Amino acid sequence: MSKIDDLLKKFPKRIVSVLPTPFHRLDSISEIVGCNIYIKRDDLTGFTFSGNKTRKFDFLIADALSKGYDTIIGIGANQSNFCRILSGVGAKYGLSVHLILNGKKPYKFTGNLLIDHMLGANIHHIDTTDPDVRMEEAERIRDKLISEGKTVYFLPPGGSTPVGALGYVAGFAELINDFKKNSLKIDKIILASSSAGTQAGLVVGQSITKWNGKIIGISVDVTEVELKKIVYELARETAKSLTIDISKDIIYVDDSYIGAGYGKRTPECEEAVSLFARKEGIFLDYVYTGKAAAGLLDYCRSGKIFPGENVVFIHTGGNIELFE
Ligand SMILES: Cc1ncc(COP(=O)(O)O)c(C=O)c1O
DSSP, rough: OHHHHHHHTSOOOOOOSSSOOOOEEOHHHHHHTTTTEEEGGGGGGGTOOTEEETHHHHHHHHHHHHHOOOEEEEEEEOHHHHHHHHHHHHHTTTTTHHHHSSOOOOOSSOOHHHHHHHHEEEEEEEEOOOOHHHHHHHHHHHHHHTTTOOEEEOOGGGGGGGGHHHHHHHHHHHHHHHHHHHHHHOEEEEEEEEHHHHHHHHHHHHHHTTSEEEEEEEESSHHHHHHHHHHHHHHHHHHHTTTTTOGGGGGGEEEETTTSSSSOOOOHHHHHHIIIIIIIIOOOOOTHHHHHHHHHHHHHTTTOOOOOOOOEEEEEGGGGGOOO
């Protein structure tokens, strides 16, 4: 048993994700940009159209069930990937789901929102762009449900709690196995980072295994300074629950590929989405993975990744957005 598996065994777990996800080389893109690029296909985690959130729910739903909750509240944007997976998990395990979504109620439900409806989630649309207003409304709905006798598991955006981050501590152990199976020395891991649960879990895994490479989170919304702080705090809490330490020095964030803001397309992101589709038959999205892949391609072209280096791109899912 690996050290990570050993540390994780005290936490309840349910099998939401279909694991391990595939790991393979991107031959065409590697040739085009002159670097060795591998991909971890967490766009194929096998539940409710997949993505990074299923790994978080392997631990989150087990935590909710073990504590006897009957209702879960999730918060996100209308097209939240996290809320889609939450809706599926609630449906499968028999918990009532309330989604607090910012954005006008659309005339027609598409993409993630269509799936949330199909899965039977209770959807509350809040017409605001202010996260504080959204949080106040979520708390109001939580208090109302509690006053009606419900027991409510309240999740922050992205399910990024120390329990949720455990999914990517386990995910890091899976990556190390991929590297071993393929006899690869990987130098860098690149991924889209936002509510920080994915990156925090990975860096905790890195700390446990003492893996000697760089994990680089490409921010899709906030500045490098802000996201580094969020990743560190969450990683520290997660590490504490595993009784290990974590250093700030292994947290790398790059905010150069956000463009005009969250969800706003950039030409580099459009190019990355197109390249992955046309050269590899792999679909990214324009909010998260497209921007992270824009960073990856730029790193290869500008020499931030050397030609001889081996890099892994984690495809965190989100391509349901293409059907918005
Ligand atoms: C497709 C996709 N990739 C990456 C992320 C970022 O993951 P995290 O919120 O754990 O930082 C998200 C989060 O919403 C996502 O939906």
